[in-house]
Amino acid sequence: MIAPAILVQFTLVLYPLVIALISSFQSWYMPHPEQRHFVGFQNYIRLITSPEVANAAWVTLKFMVFSVIGTTLLGLVIGLLLASEFRGVSVFRSLLIIPMMVTPAVSALLWIQMWHGSYGVINAILGPLGLAVEDWKSFPTTALWTIIIPDVWQWTPFVMLVVLGGMQSLPVDVFEAARVDGAYGWKMFRRITFPLLLPFLSTAVLFKLVYTLRVYALAWLITRGGPGTSTEIMSIKITITAFRELQIGKASALSFLVLIVLIIVGTLLYRLFNKIRELGYS
């Protein structure tokens, strides 16, 4: 009963990956497939020493770090607020998960309209406060934020739901005992709530990282990697290399570099988070 599923999965993923691995050692310019030839590690060496790839890695890292920090902080606060019980709280809970469902392409367009320099609603609101920016998307300093903020808007509900679920699964008597001992407000949060929530938060962060690596439509539609290459995250870099520069061999090599880095970083992070989870339970 297992074999068919494994077979399907392996032919669809492993086999293409093997072909791509072979082509990653080739020079392969799409319009001239007949000139395809082996070049050894040349693709890899060029990529590792390329400032463009370093830039893409750096932009991706910045995007991930800010996006994860933003979603985690906001999600934690909102999740804690939602964890209180009162009539009608479920309305808030249902409404606040909606951004998470929004198709990334739709999310991109919705924010493009709002960021618009002359007619966007954001400038219309910030203008009277003297905070309007001529065109948010076309300044290197603000461009990255025009994709980070939509991403945070979309994924805060995820962290929020995880925190809410965590709070609901924690035993009530722990909080009551702490209250009897005189823990309130900030002290309660630091000493009791936060340590108990830590395993949930670390799971949320881990999955947020996984989902952040999937981001493509949002960034591509809003900034197209620009201005210059200031918002060129790795997924955009790979597609540009493959389908605009048409360097299939080079793009395959870049995909494998990404895979290798992900496997190494992923394993390390997974171990780290498991430690945090154990800490939280002990």
Added chain:
Amino acid sequence: MKGRKFKTVVIIFFLCIITALFMFPIYWFITTSLKQTKDIWVMPIKWFFTPTLNNYAEVVKNAPLPFLNSVIVTVFSILISFVFGLPCAYALGRFSIKYKENIAVTFLSQFMLPPMALIVAFYIFFNSLHLLGTRFNLILAYVTFDLPLVVWLMKDYFEGIPKEIDEAALVDGCSPFGSFFRVSLPLAKPGVMVAGIMCFIFTWNEYLYAIILTKRNTQTLPLLLGLFYRQYEVAWGSIAALGIITILPVVFFGILIQRRLVRGLTLGALKE
């Protein structure tokens, strides 16, 4: 008691502000979809306007094919994933099989692979099979993350159904397939629904595979949105209408399973 009541009022106050902020982008898009073009590109912004459904009419005229493509691709990739994934999940959750955990974790890791690491490989693969631009190659690409999702989520679900029920069926002379179809599967209906909706959300919203692997007549709804934006940069009313139509089914299904969403998105790492 008085202190607690005050605290609740403060919490509700803050939640109202937060909800308003988070809902605003969607509210704004909905109003755009109901505006005439002359009401969209004006300064100062028009908060009040005469609503029109023209944009929706326009979109309904233009979008049937991408809509149909999206439905076909989503439905078939989920179906294929269920046909192969459910028996696999059942076996992994029920029987003692060698390397069971390793197999399960392998499926999990396949789901976590980011599309950017696979897209070039898929392009080469489907190109060599002359499948590029068809709906079929997109369906297969989507199966690569829907299938692991089904296996992993449903394995979890089958493990939660008491073993004795199948054992009784097996003793009564049912084959493993028989007990799967007649006993476990009917009991697992709620789990199947959740797994199906999770797959739906990921598949319906996908963009990267779709843009590379489809041609003009096989493109899906999210692609049409990007195209609309590039071609008619001022027709924001239609763009917004199309956007709202695109997200409606996802939001509907998402809210339907909101209690189980966390478990789905963290792949069972957190129970609700």
